[in-house]
Amino acid sequence: AIVKYWGKRDEVLNLPATSSISITLSRLKTEVSVSFDERLREDEVFVEGERANEKTYGRVVAFLELIRAKTKVKMFARVESFSNFPVGLGLASSASFFAGLTLASASALSAEFTFQELARIARLGSGSAPRSLLGGAVEAVAGTSKDGSDFEVLQILPEERVPFALLVVMVESKGKAMSSRDGMNLCKNTSPYFHRWLEYNQELVDIARRALLDGDIKTVGEVAEASCFAMHGCCMSAKPPLFYWAPNTLSVIEQVFEMRKEGVLVYVTIDAGPHPVLLVPSDLVPIVQDRVSKQKGVLDIIEERAGQGAKVL
C-alpha cells in the first residue's frame, strides 16, 4: 500500500476508518477456485494443496455464509487456492485471496453483482481485498455512512500509467508479527496516536491521489514513507508495543535513505510485516536492485510492476 489501511470504523462490516491507496501487483498472484456442490456436507478449504488451518477456515466459511445469504444459495463449497509467493508474511496474501474468492464465488453462482457490490463483499473477507479487484493504482474510499453503503474502490491510474516499479525486499526475520486485524484493534484500543493517525492518513490520501495523477514520483514517495512511518509509529506506541519490523528492515530503510542522499529516486514502504517494498522509477531498478541485494540480511528481491486486477480465468 502507498497510503496505508490501518484501523476499522466498524468491526462487523469490516469498514475502514481511513481511505487508502495501493498498487495492484502484476506477479505476486493467487489463483482461487470455488465450486458449490450439493453433495458437500460442509465447506472445504485448501490452501497450497493442504487443508486450511482453523483460523483461515473460519474466515472463509464466514465469508461463504455471506455469499450464500446474498444469493440465497444453500450449497456448500470447495475452495482451493495457490499463491506464487509465501503467504502470511505481510505481502497482502489475504487481500489477494479474498479478491479472488469474491470473483470466483460470484462467477460460480452466476450472481449479478455490480462492481461496487463486489467490492463491499470482498471487504467482508479482508479489508484490503477490494483494492485488488482493480488494476493499477487504486483508492479505497472509506466513506462515512453507518451501513458502509458509500464505501467504494476507484482506479486512480491504470497499470500502464503507474510511473514506478516495486521491489519487494524479503529480509530475514522471525516472522512473528501479529495479524493485521489484531494489530489494528490493539492500536485502536491502546495507541495514543491512533486518532491522529486516522486524520493524518486521510490527508495523505488526498496528496497521493493528486501526485499519482500528476506523475510526481517524489511526492508519491514522500507520502508513502509518511504513511508508513506514521502507521508503524502508531503500532510501536501501542501497549504492549507492536513491532512489525525486523532489524534487517531497518538496515534496508537506512540504505534507502543513503541512496536518496546520493540522488537516487527511491522510496520505501512497509506493510504489516518485516519486508520493505521499494518504489523506484523503472530505469533505476537495476542500480537499486544491485545495491540492495548486497545488503546483509536480504534474502530475495521480487521485482514487481503495477498489474491488472482480479479476473475470472
Add this chain to the structure above:
Amino acid sequence: AIVKYWGKRDEVLNLPATSSISITLSRLKTEVSVSFDERLREDEVFVEGERANEKTYGRVVAFLELIRAKTKVKMFARVESFSNFPVGLGLASSASFFAGLTLASASALSAEFTFQELARIARLGSGSAPRSLLGGAVEAVAGTSKDGSDFEVLQILPEERVPFALLVVMVESKGKAMSSRDGMNLCKNTSPYFHRWLEYNQELVDIARRALLDGDIKTVGEVAEASCFAMHGCCMSAKPPLFYWAPNTLSVIEQVFEMRKEGVLVYVTIDAGPHPVLLVPSDLVPIVQDRVSKQKGVLDIIEERAGQGAKVL
C-alpha cells in the same frame, strides 16, 4: 531518561514542553573544571584535552555569558572537561557536562544561587542538565509560566531506593543521529504526533512518579517503554523521517521482549541515540548481561546504578 524530555515550549529560555523523569547514573561521569581569569582575552574550552569544536564552543560561551550577566562578573573563563564515556552518542553527555559546568561556575565565583536557581541556569545550557544536579530518580517539572519561573527539579527517590540497575548497551551504529535540539525542532514543526506526544508523556510522568514511590518495577518499566516508543514514533513520523535507531537497536529490543516472555523482568528505553538502556532488578543483572552480551552487534555493556547528583570536588 525513564520518561523522556522531547520538545521545548520556549526556545530562548530552553523551557521543556513536557515534564520528564530520569535516573542519575553513578559511573558515567564528567568532570568539569572552570576558572575565571582576568588575564584571559576570550573563553577557552577544552573537551578531553582538545579544543572544543565550534558548535560546542558556541554553546559554552553562550552559557558563560548568562552566568556573567547573572553574577556581574566580567572575566573570561577556561573550561576543561573529561568524561569516562564516549560523548555525543546519546548518552546524555551534554546533560552531564552542563550540570557540572553550572556547579563549577557557581562555585568558582562563590555565587549564592538557590538550588532551583542553579537548575534554571543549568537548563539554559542543556534541557536535561538540571536533572543531573540531583541523585537518584529525578523529575523535571515543566511548569507553565511564560518566564520559566515555575520550572523546577525534584528528587523522587534517593539513589539507594531506586529498585533497579541500568545496563547501557553500546551497539554498532553509524552514529549519525541529529542533535536532540534539532530533532525536537523537526518533530515540533513536522510530526503529526507531536502535540499528542506532549499530552501523553505528561500523563506518563504522573504514572511513573507514583510507581517509583511504590517500588513497582513493572509499571516503571512499562511506562519507560511507552515514553520511549512514543517519542521515537513521533521522530519517525517527522518529515523527513528521523531515525535514532540502528538495526542493532532493534535486535536488542527484540531480545528484551523475548526475555520478558520467559518471565525475566527487564525493560528497555532508548534516548536520542542508538544505544538501548535496560532496566533490570539488581539480582537479574548477571543473567541479562550474559544474554545480551551474546547478541550480535553488541559492542559493550556498561553496568550502571542510580548515583549521586553533581557535586563540587
